[in-house]
Amino acid sequence: MAEDAQLHPSGDPLLAAKFAVPAVPPAFVARQRLLDRLTEGARGPLTVITGPAGAGKTTLAASWREADLAPGPVVWLTVESDDNAPGVFWAYVLGAFRYHRVPLPDGVGSPSSADNVDHSLIVRLAGALAQLPEPVVLVLDGLEHAGGHGIAAELDFVLAHAGPSLRLVLIGRVDPALPLPRYRAEARVCEIRGSELAFTQRETAQLLRCHGLTPSRESVGVLTERTQGWAAGLRLCALAMQRTEDAEHFAQSFAASQNAVSDYLTAEVLAAQPAATQDLLVRTSILSHVHPGLADALTGRDDGARILGGLVRDNAFVEPIGDTSWYRCHPLFAEVLRAHLRSRSPALAAPLHREAACWLGAHDRLTDAIEHAAAADDWPYAAGLLVDRLATGRLLTGPEGPRLERVFRSMPDGLPGTAPALAAAACALARGDAAAGRKHLAGARPGRDAAPEVLLTRALLGLLTGADTGTGSTAPRTPATAGGGDGRTPPTEGWDPDRGTPDPDRATPDPDREVRALMDRVDRALLARHPEIEALRRYGRGRALLAAGHGSEAREAFAAALAAAADEQTWTVRYHCLGALALSEAVDGLLREAEAHARDGLKAAEEHGIPLDRRTARCHLALAAVAADRGDLAGAGRYLAAARAHATAHDVPAAAEAAVLRSRLELAHGRATAALSALDDVPVSADGPARAGGEAAGRIAVARCSVHLARGDPAAALAALGEAPTGGPAVAVAAAAARLAAGDAEPARRLLAGLPGGDRVPPAVRVRAQLLEARSAAVEGDTARAVPLVAAAVRTARPQGLRAPFTEAGPWLRHLLARAPGLADAGAWLTGRSADTEKRSGRGTGTRSGPEDAAAGAPLLVEQLSPRERDVLRCAAQTMSTDEIAAELFLSVNTVKTHLKSVYRKLSVSRRSEAVRRARDIGLL
Structure with a gap:
């Protein structure tokens, strides 16, 4: 069980049964001819065993493994209908290798989504298999359940590139979607078909004798002919013949038709059971797996354990799941039972689903409970389970998130009540649609006597969506510390370029304080089972600070959220924190930190299998911004293209940053018109650009100002800045640049002088401000003042490899570097020349040093080409x-x-x- 616990931290008992090699039935006929065929086939890369249901395909492979005839360890996976998505299928394949203790390198990773698998994962798996010291046999039983979505093509790739280390055995009712003609032409496939699986008369006689029967030759012939040697039909006949008084007569009258199994199971298996057993089997048919206690809840009796145990002992198509207390019906029998329920008692299904939901919810199987409540069309109860158990966070992050989101995606719109509105808001937020989340939250109106879990869920969703829940306290608008801090909210209003200071007098509701206050009111034991609540709170606080333009405080909050996101339930939060950190740092010019966090984020997405529909473009955007600021325009373009794969219309700040980067690249290539057009393509949230955050709109305004300045139109540049709903140091510096370009040196100097001191101005903005002051001095002919300002800008930029402000400064800087001896070291770093080159050119002895110079690729300080x-x-x-x-x-x-x-x-x-x-x-x- 230790292995099971490791594989299934959620406590789900189903996975062990999928990996376990099925047991060989007691009355088993070892058919040596088939065992030899399978042994021969396993010497090559591919063996295909196909035949109808009940043909003995699984039993053959299981007996072959039990006889230890395989050329190496056998990894078994039973594929079911729920595994038809690529991500689910490959997750189970990797789990099967772990279960059967066939080690694969840690770097193989996990699927990122239920619906998609990155090709890099398939490549890594094939490479890992190729390095195994001995052949491994991978048995996929029931592959027809995973036949779509390109899984067959991925299997073909793995088989082709794993070399002789992988021997694949595929079991199914139909041929796999592999290129079998090619394998046949290359003599690389062994095929065992239904005709070979069919029992001969000699084998039929042996099977009947194994069941304690002494059939006549005539009876053996009749049964073999009418069943066409079908193993399941013969076994059903043998079981029936054991219980009949005239076995010979039954054998003579048995008719093998299309409905023979269904008719037989209904008439001879189900009808043969006592009334209590029939009732239990029919009622539990709504379940994929049955627990005795759950069976008792559905029947209203207390005989579930006895009946289920008796069915197992009687080989009545019910089997235990591993060493757990759960059971499973044979699929053929289960379908017969469900058909019986649909035809005989159709009105019973919904009450049974509702009762199952109650039992499963009471036994901490919350996701299963919600699924059954939804199947009963009891959406208020399903949503109530989600909210009352504080499971909304699980919908947003953690391994069960996609499963829960799929359930509530089917919930009808407009259901009355607070819980359905909160569930709909969480579902929208899981899709990244904060605007839709806010609309649903507006319909969630809990009363004053509502449970703290309900109030906490609403407040947390409000914090994450940026909604004003209207119940928060007020606090002075001053920056707060990360990870909880003092609960004060930072200023969000615009930066006045003429004054350079925010308005300190306004107050606003503080949703973070409300969330923390409500967390104190919730039962501590319940809250301890949901660590994602605290991680989401800190992440939401970081988002609010970032939207308000307080990048430094936001980064502290994201760092605190990373510290709280330490288990698998919070991996999604951790990934998004890394993306938000990276992009914020890249925007502010903290390139080293941005690059490290972005790469950590991409790695976390692969290692933790973050679903593709829950990924963000921010990590790739951060790397694009880092490359652009270091002068690597080609690299910036590649990362920007990669970001498009994860871009969503709902992430307005990321879309704005992508537009800014596209504009920068177009401008660097001399395409000013295209640069302006790129800034017009930013998608807007449903409640307008201002609601998406002033920071994003401010970035767009500053970028548009830069394009107009490059075109020599300072008036248009100043007008563009008027579109920024909020201000800040970046807007002030852009305004100073426009004023200086217009010849208004004094207003430009006032704007620069009004900037905050110390580290309150990000490095990227501080460098641009220093260069503007240097330009102002150079224009006035004051080289003595310009030189130390340029040198200071270089000292600020060099640790991060921040070259873009210099390359975008214009020809005045190149001319100053050429004639100012005191800037030799700066010129060497900016132009990427070596010390020897500088000496030969007579421009000084400046050298490049430090890893940031090597990593930056030594881009040039250049004047724009015509x-x-x-x-x-x-x-x-x-x-x-x-x-x-x-x-x-x-x-x-x-x-x-x-x-x-x-x-x-x-x-x-x-x-x-x-x-x-x-x-x-x-x-x-």
């Missing part, structure tokens, strides 16, 4: 001669040479090959 210069450079990259370039572009040779010299100057190189290489490094080619 469109014609870019055309010449593209031709040069194709190794065209000067004459060929002139002919291609319809230019004179001298004009081409002039353009090339200008390109060399702007890229700080002296040869054509260096120009091409550096242009590729910074994404110009």
Whole structure:
């Protein structure tokens, strides 16, 4: 049981039975001809055993394994109808290897979604199997249940790339969707068909003798002919013949038709049972697995354990599940029982589901209970279970989240009551649709006497969606500490560029304080069983702080949430915290931290199997921003493309950051019109851009200002900043840049002087502010003041490899670096030149040092190339001669040479090959 506990932390007893090799029945006929065929087939990569239900396929493979005829360890997985999604199927395959103690490397990972599997997981699994020291036999019993969604193609890939280490045995009623003709042509498949599985007359006689019967040759012939050697039919006949007074007559009259099994099971198995047993079997047919206590609840009696045990002893198509107290009907018998319930007592199903929900809920099998309540169409009770047991957090995070979300996705809209509204809000939030969550929350109106669990659920969802629940306390709008802090809420109103300070006089409801107060009112034992509540609270606090423009405090809150997200129930929270941290750090110029958190987030998504529909684009966006700020435009483009795979219209801040990055890349390539268009593509939440957070709108406004400044239109740049609903240091610095470009130096200086001191201004904004001050001094001819400002900006940027503010500063900075001896070290770092190159060029002895310089790829501080210069450079990259370039572009040779010299100057190189290489490094080619 220790192994089971390790495999099934949820306590679900079903998995062990799926991995266990089925027991060989007592009255078993060892058919050596088939055992030899299977042994021969297992010498090759693929063995396919197909035949009708009850043909003896599973029994053959189980007896072969019991006889120890396999070339190595046998890993068994029984595939069921619920396993038809790729993520579920491959999760069970990996679980089967663990169950049968066939070790795979830790780095293989887990599926990320019930509906999809990353191809990288399949590649890692194939590679791990190829490295096994001895062959392993993987038996997949019932593969037809997992025949869709590309699972067969993934199996084919694993089999092709695992080499001789994997011997695959597929058992099913139909051929697998593998390219069997190709395997046959290559002589790499052994096929055991229904005709071979059919019993011969000699084997039929042996089977009947194993059941204590002494049939005549004529009876053996009749049974074999009429059943066509069908193993299950013969076994059913043998069981019936044991209980009949005239076995010979039964054998002579048995008719093998399409409905023979169903008719026989109904008439000879079900009808043969005592009334109490029949009643239990029919009532428990709504269950996939039966517990004696649950059977008692459905029958109203106390004989469940005795009846179920007797059915097992009598081989009456009921079997125990491993070493647990649970039982399972044979699938054929179970279907007969469900059909009987549908036809004889259709009105009984809903009350039975409701009773099962009550029993399962009382025995801490909450997800099963909710599913049965939903099957009974009792949505108020299902939602009540979710809310009253504080399980809403489980819907948002943890391994049972997708299963619960699928249940409530079917709940009708507009159901009255607080619990259905809260369940609908949680379901919307699980899909990432905070706007829909807020709408559902508006319909959740618990009374003053509502249970604290209900109030806590509503307050927590309100914190996570950004909804105003209207019941929170008020607090001064000052920054709070992370992880709970003093409960005070930070300011969210706009930054006044002329004053540079927020308004301290307003107050607002504090949802985080409300959540913490309600947590104190909930039963401590219940709260201890739900660690995801505290992790979600801290994560929600971080989101609120981030939306209010308080990046530093938000990051502290996310770090506190990471500390609270320490078990499998909180893995989704941990992943989203890492993404939020990474993107916030990247926006503020903390590139080292952003890169580390983003990569940790991507790793966590793979290792913990975060479903694809619950992933975020933020980790990839953070890496794109890091690459862009370090000057790696090509890398930024790749990460931005990867982010699109996880982008959702509901994540407005992430969509805004993606638009900003697209705009930056377009602008870096000289496409100002496209850069502006990229900023117009941001999706808006249902309640408008302002509701999505002023920070996102502010980022868009600053990016639009940058494009207008690049086009030489400071008036349009200032107008763009007016679109920001909130302000902050970034908006103030952008306004100062626009003022300076317009020739209004004094207002620009006032804006910069009003910035907060110390670390309250992020590094990326601080560097841009220092460069603006240096530019103002340089324009006035005050080189003595400009040089130390540039040097200070370099000192701020260099630890993070933050080069973008310098490359975007304009030609004035390049000219200053060229003539100011005091900036030799800065120039060396910015241009990516080595110390020797700097010495030869007479520009100083500055060198690159530190890992951030190597990691940054040494992008250049360059002046923007003209469109014609870019055309010449593209031709040069194709190794065209000067004459060929002139002919291609319809230019004179001298004009081409002039353009090339200008390109060399702007890229700080002296040869054509260096120009091409550096242009590729910074994404110009």
